[in-house]
Amino acid sequence: MDDGVAEVARDALASGDPLPGTCGFAGELDGRLVRDVLGRDLCYVEADAAELTSDAWSHDPDDLESPTLIPAGHVWQNGETRRAWSLPDPPANRERVVERVRDAILDAVTRSLDDTANLAVAFSGGVDSALLAAHADAPLYVAGYGDATDVESARESADAMRRRDDLRVCDLSLDDIEAAVPEVARAIGRTNAMDVQIALPLYLVATRVAADGHDHLALGQGADELFGGYAKVANAPDDDRVEADTVRGARREVLATLPDQLERDVRAIRTAGVEPVTPLLCDDVVRAALTLPGEWLVENGVRKRALREAANEWLPDCVANREKKAVQYGSLVAREVDRLARQAGFKRRMDDHVTKYVESRL
Structure with missing residues (x-):
């Protein structure tokens, strides 16, 4: 993340503010991996990683052997994941x-x-x-x-x-x-x-x-x-x-x-x-x-x-x-995907026929 977003994310961690004024963030921050409360960006870590190295995490899961998605609103550090933010539930406001x-x-x-x-x-x-x-x-x-x-x-x-x-x-x-x-x-x-x-x-x-x-x-x-x-x-x-x-x-x-x-x-x-x-x-x-x-x-x-x-x-x-x-x-x-599935022999009477069709294409 860029320096400006990193500073906001750092302050949000300190204050616990889940909506600090960004449009989302995810990535490395001061030796930790962080992901915003709604998960608007992606961040993955190797499933067996115990420390943060440059090849242990990525925004793209294809870069890793065993990618694990950091949950939204969480921080990963030294192999442990903890919740940092939860989405607020404010009372209704009928003004303006x-x-x-x-x-x-x-x-x-x-x-x-x-x-x-x-x-x-x-x-x-x-x-x-x-x-x-x-x-x-x-x-x-x-x-x-x-x-x-x-x-x-x-x-x-x-x-x-x-x-x-x-x-x-x-x-x-x-x-x-x-x-x-x-x-x-x-x-x-x-x-x-x-x-x-x-x-x-x-x-x-x-x-x-x-x-x-x-x-x-x-x-x-x-x-x-x-x-x-x-x-x-x-x-x-x-x-x-x-x-x-x-x-x-x-x-x-x-x-x-x-x-x-x-x-x-x-x-x-x-x-x-x-x-x-x-x-x-x-x-x-x-x-x-x-x-x-x-x-x-x-x-x-x-x-x-x-x-x-x-x-x-x-x-x-x-x-x-x-x-x-x-x-x-x-x-x-x-x-049309449903039609393709039926044309390939996956009829609607079958349980979850479109999913079976998709799996057959891989």
């Missing part, structure tokens, strides 16, 4: 809700994007990626197969934002998806259907971005987890996919899954040759989101209410309020 979210987003996207060279934006037309596009003088990329709704949404939003000339559509073929399945499974170190189907469109977009000469890709990751974008959060406590009996509690359960998701996504994108940039996961945005009352996460069926109202400062209403499918469905990649 939209303004606080808007200010945090503006600061985060400005700080993250303004000085990033060779930047592209992953743009599916929803409020998350549109917020980045509104603040980035960079091309916008969307990937989809056939009549994918992500491509349609991206075109409509780009038109509304007067950015149509900046939109680059990655038209995926079945051959593209088929060839990428083993590459992505190896890149993320997972073969389960859901992880592979989510990582595939990210990898394919990042591959096109790299081919076009860009080395940073801005993504709206984290917005759904922070601001209440999931149906299971909106439906709490009546959704059996969460244990919480409130929307805020369900949001916290979902937030706990972020480090695992981010490892998958970061590995997929880096394998394609670009570096992910995630402004909506910067500490100030996280702090603002954590204080949101339940009715500002979801109200009257509207998910991500605070984020959408804050976005009205920069986006047309039709973009700020657009509903979208998850990337694996909006791109139609999940559907």
Whole structure:
């Protein structure tokens, strides 16, 4: 990590502050390995390492013989791992809700994007990626197969934002998806259907971005987890996919899954040759989101209410309020991987047939 981030991380260790104002960090610090509370960057250590040497750790697991991921919010030193930070759980704050979210987003996207060279934006037309596009003088990329709704949404939003000339559509073929399945499974170190189907469109977009000469890709990751974008959060406590009996509690359960998701996504994108940039996961945005009352996460069926109202400062209403499918469905990649699995003889009546197909490709 650079000197500025290292100093902030050092102070955060001393104070116990889990959100000290960075956009994530991981790596060596004063003879220790550290990883921020949300796991926004990656750091691996050799499983049997007893001391920190230059060849005992890496940001890339492929550099090590037996890589072990440092858990989010933890410190590794001399073969021992301990928790340094936990995500705070502040009380709800109903004062200046939209303004606080808007200010945090503006600061985060400005700080993250303004000085990033060779930047592209992953743009599916929803409020998350549109917020980045509104603040980035960079091309916008969307990937989809056939009549994918992500491509349609991206075109409509780009038109509304007067950015149509900046939109680059990655038209995926079945051959593209088929060839990428083993590459992505190896890149993320997972073969389960859901992880592979989510990582595939990210990898394919990042591959096109790299081919076009860009080395940073801005993504709206984290917005759904922070601001209440999931149906299971909106439906709490009546959704059996969460244990919480409130929307805020369900949001916290979902937030706990972020480090695992981010490892998958970061590995997929880096394998394609670009570096992910995630402004909506910067500490100030996280702090603002954590204080949101339940009715500002979801109200009257509207998910991500605070984020959408804050976005009205920069986006047309039709973009700020657009509903979208998850990337694996909006791109139609999940559907086509399922088709490939069935064509290869892995029928739906088989248990977890897509995972078995992925494993057969390795």
